[in-house]
Amino acid sequence: MAEGPTHSPIPWETLEALLHRVQKPARYVGGEFNAVIKDWDAMPLHVCLAFPDLYELGMSNFALQIFYDLLNRRSDTLAERAYLPAPDMNAALRAAHLPLYTLESYRPVAAFDLLAISTAYEQLYTNLLEFLDLAGLPVESTARDERHPLVIGGGHGAFNPEPLADFVDAFVIGEGEAVLEELVTALLAIPAADRETQLDALVALPGVYVPRRYRPIYAADGRFQALEPRDAHTPARITKRILPQLPPTPVRQLVPNVDTVHNRAVIELQRGCSNGCRFCQAGIITRPIRERPPAEVLADVRAVTDATGYEEVALLSLSSADYTDIAALLEALQTAYASEHISFSLPSLRLDAFSVELADALSQGRRSGFTFAPEAATDALRARINKNIRTETVLEVAEMVFTRGWRTVKLYFMIGLPGESDEDVQEIVELAHQILRIGRQARGRKVEVHVSVNTFVPKPHTVFQWEPLADEETVLRRQAILQQGLRARGLRLAWHDYAESQLEALLARGDRRLAPVVKRAWELGARFDAWDEWRNPAAWEQAIAESGLDVAAYVGRRYAISEPLPWEHLDSGVNLRYLQEDYMRSQRGELLPDCRVQCHGCGILQHYASLQEECWQCPTRP
Amino acid sequence: MSDAPLNESLRYRLRFSTSGPLAFISVLELSTVWERTLRRAQIPLRYSQGFNPRPKLQFAAPLPTGCGGEAELLDCWLESPLEPAHFATQLAGQLPPGLAVAEIRHVPEGDDALNEQLQAARYVALLRTPDVAMVQARVADFLAQKTHLRPRRGRRHRGKSYDLRALVQDLSVEPTAPWISLHMQLQARPGATGRPDEVLEALQLRQELQRCIRLALLGPH
Numbered sequence: 111m112a113e114g115p116t117h118s119p120i121p122w123e124t125l126e127a128l129l130h131r132v133q134k135p136a137r138y139v140g141g142e143f144n145a146v147i148k149d150w151d152a153m154p155l156h157v158c159l160a161f162p163d164l165y166e167l168g169m170s171n172f173a174l175q176i177f178y179d180l181l182n183r184r185s186d187t188l189a190e191r192a193y194l195p196a197p198d199m200n201a202a203l204r205a206a207h208l209p210l211y212t213l214e215s216y217r218p219v220a221a222f223d224l225l226a227i228s229t230a231y232e233q234l235y236t237n238l239l240e241f242l243d244l245a246g247l248p249v250e251s252t253a254r255d256e257r258h259p260l261v262i263g264g265g266h267g268a269f270n271p272e273p274l275a276d277f278v279d280a281f282v283i284g285e286g287e288a289v290l291e292e293l294v295t296a297l298l299a300i301p302a303a304d305r306e307t308q309l310d311a312l313v314a315l316p317g318v319y320v321p322r323r324y325r326p327i328y329a330a331d332g333r334f335q336a337l338e339p340r341d342a343h344t345p346a347r348i349t350k351r352i353l354p355q356l357p358p359t360p361v362r363q364l365v366p367n368v369d370t371v372h373n374r375a376v377i378e379l380q381r382g383c384s385n386g387c388r389f390c391q392a393g394i395i396t397r398p399i400r401e402r403p404p405a406e407v408l409a410d411v412r413a414v415t416d417a418t419g420y421e422e423v424a425l426l427s428l429s430s431a432d433y434t435d436i437a438a439l440l441e442a443l444q445t446a447y448a449s450e451h452i453s454f455s456l457p458s459l460r461l462d463a464f465s466v467e468l469a470d471a472l473s474q475g476r477r478s479g480f481t482f483a484p485e486a487a488t489d490a491l492r493a494r495i496n497k498n499i500r501t502e503t504v505l506e507v508a509e510m511v512f513t514r515g516w517r518t519v520k521l522y523f524m525i526g527l528p529g530e531s532d533e534d535v536q537e538i539v540e541l542a543h544q545i546l547r548i549g550r551q552a553r554g555r556k557v558e559v560h561v562s563v564n565t566f567v568p569k570p571h572t573v574f575q576w577e578p579l580a581d582e583e584t585v586l587r588r589q590a591i592l593q594q595g596l597r598a599r600g601l602r603l604a605w606h607d608y609a610e611s612q613l614e615a616l617l618a619r620g621d622r623r624l625a626p627v628v629k630r631a632w633e634l635g636a637r638f639d640a641w642d643e644w645r646n647p648a649a650w651e652q653a654i655a656e657s658g659l660d661v662a663a664y665v666g667r668r669y670a671i672s673e674p675l676p677w678e679h680l681d682s683g684v685n686l687r688y689l690q691e692d693y694m695r696s697q698r699g700e701l702l703p704d705c706r707v708q709c710h711g712c713g714i715l716q717h718y719a720s721l722q723e724e725c726w727q728c729p730t731r732p
Numbered sequence: 733m734s735d736a737p738l739n740e741s742l743r744y745r746l747r748f749s750t751s752g753p754l755a756f757i758s759v760l761e762l763s764t765v766w767e768r769t770l771r772r773a774q775i776p777l778r779y780s781q782g783f784n785p786r787p788k789l790q791f792a793a794p795l796p797t798g799c800g801g802e803a804e805l806l807d808c809w810l811e812s813p814l815e816p817a818h819f820a821t822q823l824a825g826q827l828p829p830g831l832a833v834a835e836i837r838h839v840p841e842g843d844d845a846l847n848e849q850l851q852a853a854r855y856v857a858l859l860r861t862p863d864v865a866m867v868q869a870r871v872a873d874f875l876a877q878k879t880h881l882r883p884r885r886g887r888r889h890r891g892k893s894y895d896l897r898a899l900v901q902d903l904s905v906e907p908t909a910p911w912i913s914l915h916m917q918l919q920a921r922p923g924a925t926g927r928p929d930e931v932l933e934a935l936q937l938r939q940e941l942q943r944c945i946r947l948a949l950l951g952p953h
Contacts, residue, residue, distance in 0.1 A: 123942065135798065
């Protein structure tokens with residue numbers, strides 16, 4: 111790559127003077143233990159790994175940690191990190207005419223060959239544009255060429271990347287580990303290539319989607335009809351990539367000097383989830399389930415804690431209690447590490463007695479809050495969403511939690527679910543009060559019940575992908591039911607503004623026509639859409655109004671089951687027919703048992719049959 | 733306890749420096765950095781009892797965020813004896829960039845806490861302004877004042893003020909290159925500690941700050 115004066119590192123003295131004037135300056139200096147510093151000139155390929163939000167969040171993204179480890183192991187590649195500065199540092203950089211830089215070498219992001227940036231969720235999209243702009247890069251991919259880094263997106267949001275189609279050169283669909291290596295190898299083979307040649311190489315890689323190589327077709331009434339490859343080399347469908355087994359745990363994990371959201375070691379316990387909740391996107395797109403063998407987990411804890419000094423290890427998964435032999439694993443871990451002051455945390459526990467036992471064993475007397483997610487308050491509505499628990503179990507578990515010494519129970523619910531009535535929402539109020547009563551009987555006056563209510567947002571590739579976002583009037587009415595009903599002492603309620611959910615739904619379901627709207631909202635000042643203190647609903651309102659797009663047609667409408675969907679060219683490995691059948695089951699109020707008990711033929715096994723020989727099949731429960 | 737030979741004491745004093753990236757972390761974060769560093773080095777730390785055991789670590793005085801330190805002090809207590817030389821060997825390679833250890837030695841277990849021994853601290857602020865005369869004039873003005881009231885920080889103290897002048901024991905300017913050095917000696921007693929950033933505010937020189945370093949802690953032996 112051409113190396114101009116703007117591509118040399120920013121001198122420390124320049125940054126230092128700036129840092130005295132911003133909040134939490136340590137976010138912007140790197141220097142973490144286990145950060146990898148390589149010789150720039152000795153490396154043929156330079157990758158910037160980015161998460162377009164604050165350091166505290168970006169450092170907690172485990173995918174970037176895996177890629178950092180993976181790419182820096184290579185002798186031909188250097189990988190450094192960059193996150194989006196908070197508005198004060200952003201302004202300070204712009205005032206000083208300094209570009210966004212990486213935390214290892216303080217080199218401008220624009221100097222890198224490849225920018226791999228997370229598109230994990232919709233609220234990062236305007237941040238992605240701000241990130242490119244602060245790096246001094248044109249935000250539109252057609253305005254960039256081989257003098258600029260190739261911009262690669264990935265993460266859950268990549269399963270409908272159309273609203274970002276104008277800005278990102280290519281998306282990795284599915285698990286990035288194998289693809290990134292192939293991508294790096296492919297680029298190394300064509301060092302002096304122009305941008306189109308680079309894109310040709312990317313199009314040839316399985317699991318890579320290059321939006322510019324497709325043409326959208328809309329019907330006369332404006333509805334999305336199809337996405338057509340522009341040439342014969344471009345595949346009509348892109349199937350997500352998976353690894354046959356979990357990648358090795360990164361051992362030399364970055365140890366931040368400042369507090370982050372997940373400030374601890376991470377060992378990925380399993381990928382995938384067998385519960386089949388119908389609203390859940392992760393449950394579909396991370397299939398199939400792959401577990402890390404217990405012996406490997408035990409060895410990884412030793413290696414990672416030795417290399418980091420972390421005093422806490424999180425065992426990452428979408429549903430920890432489902433891991434085969436979780437109880438035996440935890441017992442083994444605690445026996446092995448009890449004397450070393452290492453604690454373990456399990457995110458995403460199920461709502462059952464078994465999970466409470468697990469949490470009880472883990473918490474060693476520290477009892478802050480116990481979190482669980484009934485999602486809906488009635489058996490019938492839970493059957494619609496395939497959340498297989500009964501209200502009596504919720505109450506039994508709550509009693510058990512209080513009896514074991516927890517004083518606060520946090521409950522997650524959704525409103526605006528398909529088939530939901532006002533009465534279902536009133537039942538959330540009743541359930542919270544019942545749980546509060548149980549808590550008071552068990553523990554006295556000081557107990558608290560925190561109710562957090564999300565508005566259901568239909569996500570691509572889920573069983574509910576055809577469902578609408580509930581209209582504003584309905585959502586406000588149901589929020590009011592909760593606000594009025596949950597006023598008592600000991601109860602706390604958190605909810606989201608309708609505008610936030612509407613924006614999330616719009617970006618989740620949008621086609622390519624959303625891209626100019628994202629750009630316009632960003633131009634008008636929208637960024638940090640997930641942050642209450644920084645988001646800018648007025649900018650979005652104006653951008654949407656100027657575009658003339660019918661928001662209701664995107665978010666407020668039930669899609670016909672045969673209707674072409676803007677994300678249909680991306681294949682999650684789960685058959686459309688399976689989603690359709692389960693959608694019908696939902697309408698009949700039928701539960702679908704956990705697929706560890708019985709295989710429902712979602713298609714994932716057939717899709718990846720060629721990988722199966724190597725080692726995996728879906729785990730089953732006797 | 734005080735009669736026990738010093739080299740059997742399980743209380744150790746580390747003299748260390750922080751610079752570069754580590755100058756920008758808060759005192760709580762520095763404590764976590766040290767805890768993890770000592771854990772990586774497999775130092776047999778003594779932990780408190782109870783539900784949430786913590787290693788026993790005591791700093792002499794919190795370093796202001798944005799300020800490095802050349803001779804900081806940390807006391808830590810171990811579970812079992814460790815030769816200071818071995819202590820240093822185990823730490824080698826486990827320190828994050830910007831953290832360096834100059835000395836490790838035993839101190840009597842019964843000694844006063846470091847923060848109780850502390851009397852004052854010396855700082856240097858490197859300023860980017862080329863105008864030495866201006867800085868000198870402001871310093872002279874400040875020193876000529878009998879009192880200089882500044883608002884106290886933090887919610888609890890809203891509306892209250894304190895006398896910064898009384899906490900400044902010495903203040904002088906040295907026209908070094910490339911940056912002017914502003915030397916300060918500030919009182920550092922529990923409840924009566926001068927902060928270098930407050931002095932810079934009082935002199936209206938905060939915007940000129942390039943680097944701040946705590947050179948020495950006065951009091952502990």
